[in-house]
Amino acid sequence: MKLHTVDFEPVGQKGQCQEDESLLDCAHRLGIGVSSVCGGRGTCKTCRVKVISGALSEPTSIELEALSAQELGGGWRLACQATPASDCRVMLPAESMSTSQRIHVEGLEVTVPPEPAVKAYHLQLNAPSLSDQQADADRLLEALYEQYQLHCRKIDINVLRSLSPQIRDWNWECQVSVCDDEVVALGPWPNRQLGLAVDLGTTTIAGYLVDLSSGQTLAAEGFMNPQISYGEDIISRINRVIKSPQEGIRLQECVVEKLNELAASLCSEANASIDSIVEAVVVGNTAMHHLLLGLSVKQLALIPFTASTGLTLDIKACELGINIASGAYVHFPAIITGFVGSDHAAMLLATDSYQTEGLTVFLDIGTNTEISLVNGDEITTTSCASGPAFEGGHIKHGMHAARGAIERLRITKDTIDYQTIDDAPPVGICGSGVLDAISQLYLAGIIENSGRFMPDHPRIRITDNQTEFLLVDQEEEDGQSTIVITQKDIRELQLAKAAIRTGIQLLLETNGFTEEQLGQVVIAGSFGSYIDVSSAVTVGLLPPLPLNCFRQVGNAAGMGAKLVLVSLSKCDEARDIVTRTRYMELASNPDFKKMFIETSHVGKYWLRHNKREMLENG
């Protein structure tokens, strides 16, 4: 039997694969977490991969049925069916990978030339003597000028405080980190120059440790935002602070503590010292941004929902209690408005919204969903309250995307196949699982267009006056939890997706466009990246564009933060994006209510003149 080399991108792992071994088996053998809901039977289509180079086996009959001619022509295959026919490279899209693997992958894609705000210089100073009593700091700045023609005028006070003993310990040889015209860190020579990029979300905090000289990501990690214990969503946290300013301090402190944990953990993984982190960039929604900075949030919750500041901020890490190099800055890119933060701008940056051809919608789906319509140089942005359903909130057996959550689900006749995070026994269902479930229930004719359960399905039962569909039955699978989808769960998802679809539609209408003119829909965020796009189209969350118009970009906000960290040009670009963005307030749109009712229906449809035009199952 022949052996071929298969190169899996973007994880960059290669392995030998027998000519009769499926790409799925090969990937799993190599430890790459490719999604497979149906266990390789070819029915779930969750293991889609795309050939970049080399040849694969001919498509099987299962693939011919599962994939369109267009998709097959574009190189798309099912990993469970395809085997290699030569050495080849295949691309694993984010949605085909299991959760833990995805977090890992997301850290790898900084591709700009490194041009960081903080630069390092090597100095060997002359020791002072009775005939040369120049002060230590003055000596250092003079050497920077003489050796590098650098007009540095300031030294951070914390750096100054340890300068004299340290420089003597290092025999007057050191590495100086300079930001703008200020020395922000001092270390022995040579020393690594690291940066920390953080995407501070309402639910999760993602952190990336980056080597500033190469732009390479050394470690990536995600944590839950500890503020969750003060309220799942933004509004409940803001209300806590309004009631008691002390709570504001507590909310700030718990995030700072978590960021310190994050930095320490990333450094431990990369075998680095936290003192080597000479800059941090934090992006987040406006409320998270304000809470971390200790800014007033009350006015965010009151009409007209004004941010305290939208400015780009550079705050000393020590001022915030963040333990990195003692003189380092934390850079906060500009935010767009009270409901659209720097995370959305970072997402627009990372996805090259600048260079997008044609009309594109950028979505950041969460409890609050930010939507931008980009048409050349023009960016119009809105935000809508999409609620916690997509993050598993307000769903009877809902949970965050954590171990044991059902994240993929397929219904075939009476069989229900599902995949859980980390392949652990199912303990609940996360956002992408709920979306799949409702899409599959609809396709199987178990719920109707309005979202109401059809009567007479053996898995439908009534508990506490509430109709519910049994996804996982305790008796059916020994030792597993019972997991259901209730009528109320379906309503929750309908409200959430109607808010988003309405936002997209009003953005388009206001700018004089229709859904069919859209060239691309870019979906970011932890939920948006893990959803099955065809499920999202089936439930009417997204318009029924061809599937190749959708691009799921993972934690693009985090990636944007990394870009800002690594490149001053990207930092300027982020500022420019915010300047060019026009915010559209949804609540004040007279068509909002009507549109919201229209878009709460389940099914594939176009919106035309504020009316649905159902495509199938209508």
Add this chain to the structure above:
Amino acid sequence: MKLHTVDFEPVGQKGQCQEDESLLDCAHRLGIGVSSVCGGRGTCKTCRVKVISGALSEPTSIELEALSAQELGGGWRLACQATPASDCRVMLPAESMSTSQRIHVEGLEVTVPPEPAVKAYHLQLNAPSLSDQQADADRLLEALYEQYQLHCRKIDINVLRSLSPQIRDWNWECQVSVCDDEVVALGPWPNRQLGLAVDLGTTTIAGYLVDLSSGQTLAAEGFMNPQISYGEDIISRINRVIKSPQEGIRLQECVVEKLNELAASLCSEANASIDSIVEAVVVGNTAMHHLLLGLSVKQLALIPFTASTGLTLDIKACELGINIASGAYVHFPAIITGFVGSDHAAMLLATDSYQTEGLTVFLDIGTNTEISLVNGDEITTTSCASGPAFEGGHIKHGMHAARGAIERLRITKDTIDYQTIDDAPPVGICGSGVLDAISQLYLAGIIENSGRFMPDHPRIRITDNQTEFLLVDQEEEDGQSTIVITQKDIRELQLAKAAIRTGIQLLLETNGFTEEQLGQVVIAGSFGSYIDVSSAVTVGLLPPLPLNCFRQVGNAAGMGAKLVLVSLSKCDEARDIVTRTRYMELASNPDFKKMFIETSHVGKYWLRHNKREMLENG
């Protein structure tokens, strides 16, 4: 009897004076503390005043004896003898005023046009609405640009933190304080713009509250430096910190606490809020500067005595724990070297060393004495350890210049006249008193040139094997303390004054000059301002120049701090002074020891080719 109006400068008090009333009596009636050791008998010469305009009575025979023809020609008179012959203005030199009065006077002399670093702007903003959701900070900066063409780019994080609630409380009208390109304070409109100038000395802390728009001093106060309880002199404090870094934190904290007390007290006096203080300037010697900033001091005590930094620093007040406007900076002017701080540079600034014609020596006398020789654009500076004797330290009955300290003393035959601070019963003797005592003992022939007591004076006695001279006898004046000057006290003063005289001489020699070429000697500092210059010449502390060559300038360092606070041009000038100053290390001079022995002798003498040339009593 005719009445004339007498205007006393620089205190600016006027009063009616009968033609036969002495200026001294008139001043005392008006509450002005003019010095008078002999009680108006015309023997002590401590009440010297200078006529600026108008006519006085003809000099009395006492005045003709007490003052030289040159002095009389220059308008100098004794206040106890002179009476007004018309409306007149007379000037009270600092050394003719009692201590409490002097501190008050020192706050009044800022005479530059106000041109502060922090400027105030009045803004009336439009309130946000659903159709204008611009963030509060962005709105404020945009208005600053539109109304004042001001390109402000930053807002202090603490100002940002209170911005949103405050601006709403004030109905969108406010006063914005801008420093450079940063908003450092925000207040309701209209609001005062105050500044705090501090001279942080080893022994005393002097503070001035200044109105930045007028340059006027609103309040002035002096406190003891609380670090004294950690060691009287700099070296003992540095040694505490070297032994235990925790002590460094304690030394810093106790000064910060005192500065906060000072600011609060000054504000209370001026009926102002500490939030109205939008900038502070602190000058001090290098060790006090480093201890306040939390910089390393160990290397200050080790050869080659290097400062951590000599740079001009702008540190956020809140970073140091100083409670003024939350976004305000504390400006630390540049320091000269490890032993010559920003206080000396401030003194050079305040005394217009720039514009001095002829060769001038500037002295700042303390436990460490800084000496500058200014010749046109050239400044050469040195410092010498003059010990605590001038501040009453290491003197048997010595004390700081506080209530009850003997500050002036005259010996006539067997009578000893003295004046105490606040005219309180004598409890000890301060530096200027010790200097007077030794000078008077020498003039009375009670000590010889070498400093040794002559035998056989009724007031000389031996206690504990130590020869001592009885200044105040318990039995003599009922209920008073016994106060003596011991042989050891005289030795202490000899060592102290020899160090200073040696410093002056080596500065002159190194630059190719002799003492007789000196045009002026400017004396600053709390001790230097209160001494009787002729006593200082008599003991050989100062060269025997004509008395009108000496200028006592009070707390010129504090005045320099005020100038830097009020005027950006003066701030630049202070930086320029430091840049132009060349430091000369005394310890490495081969002539130092020999010169030191020569200059320890008591008496009036010139130094020529390293030899004394006695003028009288030689």
